[in-house]
Amino acid sequence: MIVIKTDQEIDAMRAAGHLAFEMLEALETYIVPGISTLDINDFIHAMTVRRGARPAPLGYKGFPKSVCTSVNQVVCHGIPNKRHLLKDGDMVNVDVTPIVAGYHGDSSRTFLVGKGVSPTARKLVDCARECLRLGIAELFDGCRIGSIGHAIQDYAEGLGFSVVREFVGHGIGKTFHEDPEIPHYGQRDRGLRLTKGMVFTIEPMINEGDWRCRILPDKWTAVTMDNKLSAQFEHTLAIRGDGRIEVLTDPNQGILR
Ligand code: MF3
Ligand code: CO
Ligand code: CO
Numbered sequence: 001m002i003v004i005k006t007d008q009e010i011d012a013m014r015a016a017g018h019l020a021f022e023m024l025e026a027l028e029t030y031i032v033p034g035i036s037t038l039d040i041n042d043f044i045h046a047m048t049v050r051r052g053a054r055p056a057p058l059g060y061k062g063f064p065k066s067v068c069t070s071v072n073q074v075v076c077h078g079i080p081n082k083r084h085l086l087k088d089g090d091m092v093n094v095d096v097t098p099i100v101a102g103y104h105g106d107s108s109r110t111f112l113v114g115k116g117v118s119p120t121a122r123k124l125v126d127c128a129r130e131c132l133r134l135g136i137a138e139l140f141d142g143c144r145i146g147s148i149g150h151a152i153q154d155y156a157e158g159l160g161f162s163v164v165r166e167f168v169g170h171g172i173g174k175t176f177h178e179d180p181e182i183p184h185y186g187q188r189d190r191g192l193r194l195t196k197g198m199v200f201t202i203e204p205m206i207n208e209g210d211w212r213c214r215i216l217p218d219k220w221t222a223v224t225m226d227n228k229l230s231a232q233f234e235h236t237l238a239i240r241g242d243g244r245i246e247v248l249t250d251p252n253q254g255i256l257r
Pocket of ligand 2: 170
């Protein structure tokens with residue numbers, strides 16, 4: 001069941017979205033070689049509480065921390081750990097989801113750690129960022145879910161990379177994960193139509209090698225089957241009552257077209 005939101009509700013979701021943006025902006029200078037993934041968690045947790053928000057990941061289906069930190073071959077859902085120190089040349093995705101006034105704002109970026117990141121890793125991160133941009137560019141009132149996935153898959157595979165299948169974008173609102181599912185692969189002009197009042201994420205995970213993942217014994221950490229790199233970016237998006245698209249997790253984009 002898809003929960004349709006009024007413009008008023010979408011306006012209310014903007015507060016959570018913009019806080020997610022501010023958090024990721026703050027991380028751009030916070031993330032340096034030598035900090036731990038738990039430092040990132042604690043930094044975001046403190047910012048969340050200070051702003052009167054709640055961290056959705058904490059306790060979600062038993063997830064133990066307030067953000068996901070996914071380093072190098074980790075695809076998503078990495079658990080912050082004080083013994084995991086970031087080193088020059090690493091890449092780390094940080095996925096934040098504050099709850100403000102009952103609504104979720106879900107966004108992530110992959111950050112480069114220090115100056116020593118390999119050309120391949122940079123190319124992969126640029127590809128994942130561009131995949132999110134291309135997915136958003138497909139959006140209009142009445143667009144079909146398959147067109148989003150197709151645009152992403154076509155670009156990523158064209159560069160010799162692959163698209164993760166096991167994890168998908170999702171509807172979002174008062175609940176973290178709502179219908180519909182939004183795959184990052186697919187066929188143009190196929191699938192469900194996205195229409196006015198829908199709020200959802202696009203969050204492509206792009207792998208350097210094979211798209212397949214496996215889950216570590218901690219039951220959360222998803223890593224690439226071939227241990228090659230994976231990168232991800234995520235925004236929360238809305239189709240407003242007038243049919244315009246709003247990027248709820250980026251005030252610099254805001255309401256498009
Ligand atoms: N933020 C993730 C997403 O984009 C979900 C994380 S679930 C958690 O959907 F439990 F790991 F936090
Ligand atoms: Co999400
Ligand atoms: Co997320």
